[in-house]
């Protein structure tokens with residue numbers, strides 16, 4: 001044991017979970033492009049299947065490349081374990097799966113990515129689950145929405161599309177009182193800007209498709225477990241605290257303690273739902289994570305400059321960036337995301353829906369895509385795309401009214417981004 005100081009974030013984003021490949025010495029994490037792994041003998045196979053020994057069986061469950069990414073994200077988030085999935089949406093289902101049963105509900109913020117609103121308001125109903133949406137700035141409403149059948153509280157740290165900042169300390173105090181887990185989608189903030197577990201989150205989910213990969217190459221997701229929730233404190237979470245019939249009666253909380261959720265996620269969740277991340281995707285995401293802090297600093301610096309410029313422009317009605325002193329969320333930055341308010345926000349264009357559509361078409365450097373968290377600057381008119389399935393009331397509550405566009409500010413030269421917005425705003429409102 002050395003008394004060396006704990007490595008910092010920049011060191012961990014490069015090294016956590018990885019080591020030179022023991023077979024070849026390869027310094028970069030190899031892509032273990034294999035479906036299955038040879039057992040040493042029959043006893044070894046039995047021990048792996050009984051979860052008495054940790055190792056590799058089949059890549060739907062575990063894969064060495066994916067395992068490095070799992071450990072890296074768990075470390076950066078300050079969790080005890082993580083399970084990678086095929087997409088951010090898959091991660092959300094994987095987070096809820098061990099907690100939910102037919103008839104149970106979640107309490108979710110109205111300010112979420114539009115696809116998540118649809119997943120929670122429509123698709124999960126097919127499993128007999130439901131969601132109650134409330135304004136997470138109204139703490140009394142959050143408290144009142146929790147009932148005996150609530151099994152989780154769900155929000156985004158920096159909420160898509162408006163870049164609103166959730167008071168995670170206040171929300172986790174409510175979920176703690178109710179004895180239910182808080183799940184935080186940390187996609188837009190990343191563990192560099194916000195560490196939800198330090199603010200009381202039980203589980204953190206990510207669309208790794210976004211900033212963690214950072215270059216718009218692969219879809220992926222991850223669920224990180226804080227290891228802090230006592231699943232056996234009551235009877236609400238039988239998959240974790242009682243004999244699990246889907247794994248020959250194993251009691252995950254008893255056998256794995258703080259790792260219960262992670263082991264359940266792999267042994268039951270990935271085994272039976274199969275929403276597995278492939279090793280190629282894990283490789284691209286590992287490459288991206290190595291530069292996460294450098295990129296996020298630049299994303300934030302650029303977002304700050306572009307938002308400040310937009311706010312003073314007469315063609316713009318308002319800008320939602322929390323990094324602006326005019327934002328009602330400005331005071332939360334120091335507490336929730338001290339390294340900056342991210343790079344995702346909306347602005348309202350004078351001229352409404354028509355002007356927004358023209359603006360999107362007139363931009364040359366910004367790409368018009370349904371994505372965020374790329375090195376490139378991206379723009380989308382949420383009301384006609386990502387939030388299209390939502391009612392006008394839901395769009396308004398989510399901050400995606402027809403007169404606003406959402407931008408994800410990239411790492412290019414801020415002057416070039418401002419010049420592009422300037423010429424496009426002239427065309428859109430001219």
Ligand SMILES: Cc1ncc(COP(=O)(O)O)c(C=O)c1O
Pocket residue numbers: 087088089090113115116156160185187188206207208209219220221371372
């Ligand atoms: C905040 C947030 N969470 C989750 C998702 C879903 O992620 P994925 O597209 O990887 O399924 C998205 C996608 O845009 C998102 O923006």
